Amino acid sequence: MPVFDFKSGSAEEKKTAKCTYTTFFSEESTPSAQKPILVLDNRTRKWKHHSNGIFSNPNQCTAFEFEEEGGTCSADILRIDVRFTSLLRWLGENQIKVRLSGANREDGYAVYRIREIAFGGDSKLSAEDGFLQFMIQRLLGSSPPEEEPEEDDIEETGDEMKLTSLQSIADFLNCAGRTLPDNIRLWARRNLAVARSHEVTAEERRHAQRALSIMLNIQWKNNYFASIDPEKARKILDEELYGMETVKQRVIETVIQINRTHTLPAYGLLLCGPAGTGKSQVAYAVARILGLPWTTLDMSSINDPEQLTGSSRIYANAKPGIIMEAFSMAGESSLVFIINELDKAAAGKGNGNPADVLLTLLDNLGFTDNYMECMIPTVGVYPIATANDKKQISAPLMSRFAVIDIPDYTQEEKKIIFSRFSLPRVLRRMHMKEKECVVSDEALDAIVEKYRNTTGIRDLEQAAEHIAANALYQIEVNHVVSVTYDAQGVRALLA
Numbered sequence: 001m002p003v004f005d006f007k008s009g010s011a012e013e014k015k016t017a018k019c020t021y022t023t024f025f026s027e028e029s030t031p032s033a034q035k036p037i038l039v040l041d042n043r044t045r046k047w048k049h050h051s052n053g054i055f056s057n058p059n060q061c062t063a064f065e066f067e068e069e070g071g072t073c074s075a076d077i078l079r080i081d082v083r084f085t086s087l088l089r090w091l092g093e094n095q096i097k098v099r100l101s102g103a104n105r106e107d108g109y110a111v112y113r114i115r116e117i118a119f120g121g122d123s124k125l126s127a128e129d130g131f132l133q134f135m136i137q138r139l140l141g142s143s144p145p146e147e148e149p150e151e152d153d154i155e156e157t158g159d160e161m162k163l164t165s166l167q168s169i170a171d172f173l174n175c176a177g178r179t180l181p182d183n184i185r186l187w188a189r190r191n192l193a194v195a196r197s198h199e200v201t202a203e204e205r206r207h208a209q210r211a212l213s214i215m216l217n218i219q220w221k222n223n224y225f226a227s228i229d230p231e232k233a234r235k236i237l238d239e240e241l242y243g244m245e246t247v248k249q250r251v252i253e254t255v256i257q258i259n260r261t262h263t264l265p266a267y268g269l270l271l272c273g274p275a276g277t278g279k280s281q282v283a284y285a286v287a288r289i290l291g292l293p294w295t296t297l298d299m300s301s302i303n304d305p306e307q308l309t310g311s312s313r314i315y316a317n318a319k320p321g322i323i324m325e326a327f328s329m330a331g332e333s334s335l336v337f338i339i340n341e342l343d344k345a346a347a348g349k350g351n352g353n354p355a356d357v358l359l360t361l362l363d364n365l366g367f368t369d370n371y372m373e374c375m376i377p378t379v380g381v382y383p384i385a386t387a388n389d390k391k392q393i394s395a396p397l398m399s400r401f402a403v404i405d406i407p408d409y410t411q412e413e414k415k416i417i418f419s420r421f422s423l424p425r426v427l428r429r430m431h432m433k434e435k436e437c438v439v440s441d442e443a444l445d446a447i448v449e450k451y452r453n454t455t456g457i458r459d460l461e462q463a464a465e466h467i468a469a470n471a472l473y474q475i476e477v478n479h480v481v482s483v484t485y486d487a488q489g490v491r492a493l494l495a
Helices: 011-016 082-093 129-140 165-179 182-196 202-216 230-240 245-261 279-290 322-330 354-362 411-429 441-450 458-477 487-493
Strands: 022-024 038-040 050-055 063-068 071-081 098-105 108-116 268-272 294-298 335-340 367-369 374-376 381-387 401-405 437-439 483-485
Touching (some): 071 082, 082 129, 129 165, 165 202, 182 202, 245 279, 245 401, 268 279, 279 294, 279 381, 294 322, 354 381, 411 437, 411 458, 441 458, 441 487, 458 483, 458 487, 483 487
Parallel strands (some): 294 335
């Protein structure tokens, strides 16, 4: 078929040009010859494993022009992963020379890698390849759009590729805009127009560009969660936590619910109990089970709701709030949100209660940041809050959580935790063998007795750190093989 030039073709030619490809939906994060990005026609000719050339505009002509020794050969695109249609159109419009890696199959040449190469046929990668690989990785990490874009929805920029900040943002929107939530895509277009406008102040342009950079560096995912192995989840819980059967059962119930619905539960967890009982450790274990990044929010240090919601762009020193910064730090929209000391949230300075700002976040309805000026999807957020005294938490907040009370450990439980968890963990961190630091049964009783009147196990963990460090000191300085502690020895050491 003839090569079609999208830039020079008339509007009528664009409407009549032939489209050869179909799209397929995939969520594969690692393409291969069996699970390619696209498939090219190879019925008349088998293509090399590594092939150079350019895409003609794939939205219309849907072909790739191979550079061969005898000249240029064109092959129709047969199928494209729907996530990559806009990227290939962008490559074609900008006539960016690329190298394909693929394999010939019965149904076509399966392309699983696209790299940019320098002009003039040199195999050395050009500087812009970093942006192309960034785009491909973002698309591979995204979910396919629910619908294919209509032709009328496709915007032309006509710009050549320049890796200035605003141009990179524009290229990103053209290549991956359809993978963004609808409201964020529209928001980004509006802010890009502001950032490029000469009819607004320099300050407004700066804020718009900064907001775009923050928003588009977050991987916005849908609310689909893959199945989790309950046995592996239980193993993680047993490795991290001793006892706490009620907590473990609640976490496994959450795992089973996710496996059935492939969505997060409607309610997060509120862990209530004395200090040092492992509430934060439960949250970290849940994040590990869900395979999500986690971020913490310390409510005891927040005394103004604006710290959470961000400040308006009308101020020169405006910035996003802590919640939006948490999304930015995580780099994706699905994360475990650990809200520490929910019962210690300050009443504020007359601007409202900071804790009440969390209500929209906890309802998974979306969160509005004053600086971003956009509703942030929160369907992938799993909140886990901790508190020492649940009586200090407002009823509306309490109703957003499944509440689990965590009692303090008994003396026997503390002995087991010290001997099986705390001390071995410290020894591993110090690269010591268990036989190098031995605590007798009488010494263990003495350690637990010393901290009888303290809640939690933090004092025990500090005692384990002190004992292990002392043993390592004696081994290195006194050249002993191992150190054994009796009751009298640990009392003297921990006095």
